[in-house]
Amino acid sequence: MSLLVQKYGGTSVGTVERIQAVAEKVAKFKLQGHDLVVVVSAMSGETNRLVGLAKEMQAMPDPREMDVLLSTGEQVTIALLCMALKANGCEARSYTGGQVKILTDDAHTKARIQSIDEKNIRADLNAGRVVVVAGFQGVDENGSITTLGRGGSDTTGVALAAALKADECQIYTDVDGVYTTDPRIVSAAKRLERVTFEEMLELASLGSKVLQIRAVEFAGKYNVPLRVLHSFQEGSGTLITIDEEFSTMEQPVISGIALNRDEAKVTIAGIPDIPGVASKVLTPVSEANIEVDVIVQNVAADKTTDLTFTVNRNDMLRAKAVMDAVAKELGAKSVSTDDTIVKISIVGVGMRSHVGVASEMFKSLAEENINIQMITTSEIKISVIIEERYAELAVRSLHTAFGLDKAE
Amino acid sequence: MSLLVQKYGGTSVGTVERIQAVAEKVAKFKLQGHDLVVVVSAMSGETNRLVGLAKEMQAMPDPREMDVLLSTGEQVTIALLCMALKANGCEARSYTGGQVKILTDDAHTKARIQSIDEKNIRADLNAGRVVVVAGFQGVDENGSITTLGRGGSDTTGVALAAALKADECQIYTDVDGVYTTDPRIVSAAKRLERVTFEEMLELASLGSKVLQIRAVEFAGKYNVPLRVLHSFQEGSGTLITIDEEFSTMEQPVISGIALNRDEAKVTIAGIPDIPGVASKVLTPVSEANIEVDVIVQNVAADKTTDLTFTVNRNDMLRAKAVMDAVAKELGAKSVSTDDTIVKISIVGVGMRSHVGVASEMFKSLAEENINIQMITTSEIKISVIIEERYAELAVRSLHTAFGLDKAE
Numbered sequence: 001m002s003l004l005v006q007k008y009g010g011t012s013v014g015t016v017e018r019i020q021a022v023a024e025k026v027a028k029f030k031l032q033g034h035d036l037v038v039v040v041s042a043m044s045g046e047t048n049r050l051v052g053l054a055k056e057m058q059a060m061p062d063p064r065e066m067d068v069l070l071s072t073g074e075q076v077t078i079a080l081l082c083m084a085l086k087a088n089g090c091e092a093r094s095y096t097g098g099q100v101k102i103l104t105d106d107a108h109t110k111a112r113i114q115s116i117d118e119k120n121i122r123a124d125l126n127a128g129r130v131v132v133v134a135g136f137q138g139v140d141e142n143g144s145i146t147t148l149g150r151g152g153s154d155t156t157g158v159a160l161a162a163a164l165k166a167d168e169c170q171i172y173t174d175v176d177g178v179y180t181t182d183p184r185i186v187s188a189a190k191r192l193e194r195v196t197f198e199e200m201l202e203l204a205s206l207g208s209k210v211l212q213i214r215a216v217e218f219a220g221k222y223n224v225p226l227r228v229l230h231s232f233q234e235g236s237g238t239l240i241t242i243d244e245e246f247s248t249m250e251q252p253v254i255s256g257i258a259l260n261r262d263e264a265k266v267t268i269a270g271i272p273d274i275p276g277v278a279s280k281v282l283t284p285v286s287e288a289n290i291e292v293d294v295i296v297q298n299v300a301a302d303k304t305t306d307l308t309f310t311v312n313r314n315d316m317l318r319a320k321a322v323m324d325a326v327a328k329e330l331g332a333k334s335v336s337t338d339d340t341i342v343k344i345s346i347v348g349v350g351m352r353s354h355v356g357v358a359s360e361m362f363k364s365l366a367e368e369n370i371n372i373q374m375i376t377t378s379e380i381k382i383s384v385i386i387e388e389r390y391a392e393l394a395v396r397s398l399h400t401a402f403g404l405d406k407a408e
Numbered sequence: 409m410s411l412l413v414q415k416y417g418g419t420s421v422g423t424v425e426r427i428q429a430v431a432e433k434v435a436k437f438k439l440q441g442h443d444l445v446v447v448v449s450a451m452s453g454e455t456n457r458l459v460g461l462a463k464e465m466q467a468m469p470d471p472r473e474m475d476v477l478l479s480t481g482e483q484v485t486i487a488l489l490c491m492a493l494k495a496n497g498c499e500a501r502s503y504t505g506g507q508v509k510i511l512t513d514d515a516h517t518k519a520r521i522q523s524i525d526e527k528n529i530r531a532d533l534n535a536g537r538v539v540v541v542a543g544f545q546g547v548d549e550n551g552s553i554t555t556l557g558r559g560g561s562d563t564t565g566v567a568l569a570a571a572l573k574a575d576e577c578q579i580y581t582d583v584d585g586v587y588t589t590d591p592r593i594v595s596a597a598k599r600l601e602r603v604t605f606e607e608m609l610e611l612a613s614l615g616s617k618v619l620q621i622r623a624v625e626f627a628g629k630y631n632v633p634l635r636v637l638h639s640f641q642e643g644s645g646t647l648i649t650i651d652e653e654f655s656t657m658e659q660p661v662i663s664g665i666a667l668n669r670d671e672a673k674v675t676i677a678g679i680p681d682i683p684g685v686a687s688k689v690l691t692p693v694s695e696a697n698i699e700v701d702v703i704v705q706n707v708a709a710d711k712t713t714d715l716t717f718t719v720n721r722n723d724m725l726r727a728k729a730v731m732d733a734v735a736k737e738l739g740a741k742s743v744s745t746d747d748t749i750v751k752i753s754i755v756g757v758g759m760r761s762h763v764g765v766a767s768e769m770f771k772s773l774a775e776e777n778i779n780i781q782m783i784t785t786s787e788i789k790i791s792v793i794i795e796e797r798y799a800e801l802a803v804r805s806l807h808t809a810f811g812l813d814k815a816e
Contacts, residue, residue, distance in 0.1 A: 059495075065491050068483060071483075
C-alpha cells in the first residue's frame with residue numbers, strides 16, 4: 001500500500017467514455033489499497049475552445065482574466081471524474097488549485113508554484129477518499145486564479161507528489177514509456193525501464209514530447225520518482241529516477257538517441273578574431289528574442305574567425321537579417337544559412353565513466369559516409385549537426401552501434 | 409453618480425456578440441460616472457450542456473461536484489466580459505462567488521447566502537474598476553463551491569446590492585418591464601412604471617417569469633430598489649420598490665392581472681363533516697410530495713362536506729390516486745378531477761384601502777357569462793378558478809374593468 005499521485009492528460013479525459021475508463025482504473029488502484037491523488041487536465045479541445053472565445057473578446061486577452069477562463073477547463077474535469085468515481089462506488093472529492101491551495105506567484109498564464117498546503121488533501125486521504133485535483137492551476141497571494149502554462153498539469157502532479165512525499169508520481173499519457181529513440185524511425189527501438197532525470201531532461205529538450213521539461217526538473221530537484229505510463233494499456237512504463245539507484249554494472253553507456261528536425265544553421269564568416277567578438281555577434285540575436293542552440297567558433301589561418309550557430313527554423317530568416325547588419329558593422333566576409341540540417345544527440349549518464357563514446361559515435365557515422373558539420377558535447381550528451389537527408393540512417397546506425405536494438 | 413448593481417442573464421450573454429454588446433452598455437454607464445458591479449449568468453445553453461455531461465457520469469450526480477461543475481459556466485462569462493470591457497477601454501476585474509466571498513450554507517445546488525464580504529469589491533470600485541461577479545454561486549465555510557439554484561443570479565445581484573448599499577439593482581432581461589398582464593393576451597396591456605415588492609411577489613408566483621421570487625423577497629427584506637429592464641432596448645423598465653414610496657393618490661387599485669394555466673382541480677365529495685377531516689385529506693397529498701395551491705371547503709346540508717383543491721396539472725393523476733385511497737378510508741361519495749381550468753388573479757396593494765374590489769371582479773366576469781368555480785383571497789390578491797376556454801376573455805374584461813388599458 002502506497003501513496004500514488006496519478007496525472008491524466010487531456011486526451012486521457014477527452015470524452016465521457018474516457019473519463020469513465022479513468023475512473024474504473026483509479027477505482028481499481030484504490031481497491032488494491034493504495035492512497036490516490038489524481039491530477040487531471042482539461043478535456044482535450046476545451047482549452048483551445050476557450051482561447052478562441054478569449055481572442056474574439058480581446059486581441060491580446062488580459063492575462064488575469066485568461067487564467068480565470070482557462071482554469072474552468074480542469075474544473076469541469078475534476079467534477080466529472082469525481083462523479084464517475086462515485087458511480088464506481090469510490091468515495092472522491094475534487095479540489096481546484098485554489099482550494100488545495102497551490103500558492104503561486106502572480107505571473108498570470110505562466111505562474112510558478114511557491115508552496116502547497118497538503119492539510120486538506122491529507123485529511124481526505126485519511127478518510128479513505130480519492131482526491132481529484134485540477135492540474136495546471138493555482139492561486140496567488142491575493143486570491144487571483146493563476147495557471148502554470150501549457151503542460152502545467154505534469155508540474156502540478158510532481159509538485160503534489162513532492163509535497164505529499166508520495167511513493168510515486170505516475171504520468172499517464174498516450175505512449176507506454178520513454179524509448180531509446182523514436183520507434184517510427186527505428187523499429188528496433190525499445191522502451192527504457194529506467195532513465196535518470198538528467199537523461200530525461202536531455203531527451204525531453206531534444207524532442208521527446210512525453211513529459212514537460214519543467215516537471216522533470218521539478219521531480220529531479222525534489223527527488224520524486226516519476227513514471228510515464230500508457231493511460232489505457234497495461235505495462236510498467238518508464239521510471240524516471242535519480243542517478244544513484246543504478247548500479248554501474250546494469251547501466252548502459254547510452255540510454256537514448258534524440259533527433260531534432262527543427263534546427264537551422266546560420267554562419268557568419270571572416271570576422272576579426274578579437275576578444276568579445278562572439279558577444280558582438282550573439283547579443284543582437286538574443287535581443288531579437290531568438291533562441292540559439294548550438295554554437296561553434298573556429299579560428300581560421302588569416303586571423304579571422306567563423307562563427308556558426310543554430311536557431312529554430314522559424315527564426316532563420318530573422319536571424320539572417322540580424323547577421324547581415326552585424327556583418328556590415330564588423331566587416332565580415334559573408335553570412336550564410338542552411339535549413340536542411342538536423343541535430344542528433346546520444347544521451348546517457350554512462351558516458352561519464354566511459355571513454356571513447358564520442359569516437360565510437362563519429363566512427364559509426366563515418367562508416368555510413370555521413371559528414372558531421374558541427375559537434376557539441378555536455379557531460380551526458382554528444383550532439384552532432386548533419387545533413388537532413390541522413391537523419392534516419394544516422395539514428396538507426398547509432399542505435400545499433402550502441403547496442404540499443406531490441407533483443408530478439 | 410450612483411452605485412449600480414446590474415445583472416445580465418444567460419440570454420443577454422449567450423453569444424460573443426451579446427457579451428460585447430453588454431460590455432459596450434456597461435462602459436457607457438461607466439463613462440456617465442456611475443460605479444458598477446455587474447453580475448452575469450452562464451452563457452445560455454452552457455448550464456444544460458454541463459448538466460448533460462454530469463448525468464452521463466452519474467444517474468444522480470453528486471451535489472457537491474455538481475456545484476463545482478456548474479459554477480464554471482458563470483466563471484467563463486465573467487472572464488470574457490472583463491476582456492470585452494478592457495477591449496472597450498474600461499478597467500475591470502472578475503470575481504467568482506468564492507473570491508468575493510459570498511458565504512453560503514452547504515446545501516449544495518440550492519444554497520442560501522449567509523453573508524457577503526464587500527471589502528475587495530469596494531477597493532476595486534474605489535480604484536475606478538468595473539467589478540464583474542459570477543452569479544448563482546458562493547462558497548461554504550469549508551471552501552467548497554456552492555450554487556444557489558436556477559435563477560440564483562438574480563439573488564446574487566440583489567444580495568450584492570444590499571451588501572454594498574447600492575442605489576439600484578438593475579435586472580436586465582429579454583422583456584422591457586413588468587406588465588399589467590400578458591401582452592400576448594391583452595394587446596392593451598401596459599408596462600408598469602412601478603410595482604411594490606408584495607405585488608411583484610404575487611405576480612411572479614402567478615406566472616410572470618420576469619424575476620425569481622427569491623430575489624424579490626430578498627430585495628423587499630433589505631429594501632433594495634430593484635429595476636427590471638430590457639438588455640438591448642432603451643427604456644426605464646419597471647421599478648420594484650417599497651409600499652411607502654407610493655402616494656395613495658397615484659396608486660391604482662389593481663396593478664396587474666396574472667393568468668396561470670398550470671393548475672388542475674381535484675374534488676372529494678361527501679366526506680363526513682367532522683373536525684380534522686381537511687387534514688386527513690391533505691396530509692397524504694403533501695406526503696406524496698404534491699404541492700397544493702387553492703383549497704376550498706363547503707358544508708352540504710346532509711352533514712357531509714366537499715373539499716376541492718388545485719395542484720399542478722402534471723401531478724393531477726397522482727393526486728387522484730391518493731384521493732381514491734382517502735375516499736375509501738373516509739367513506740366519501742366520489743372523487744373527481746378537472747384539468748381544463750385556469751386561475752386568474754388580480755393583484756394590487758390598493759385593494760387594501762378599497763372596498764368592493766372583489767364584487768367588481770365578480771360582476772365583470774358575470775357580465776361575460778363566466779362561471780366562477782373557486783375563489784380565494786389574500787390581502788392584496790383575489791384569485792378565481794374558471795373554465796380554461798374563458799381564460800383570455802376573462803383577463804381582457806378584467807383589464808378593462810379595472811382601468812388598466814393603455815391610454816390612447
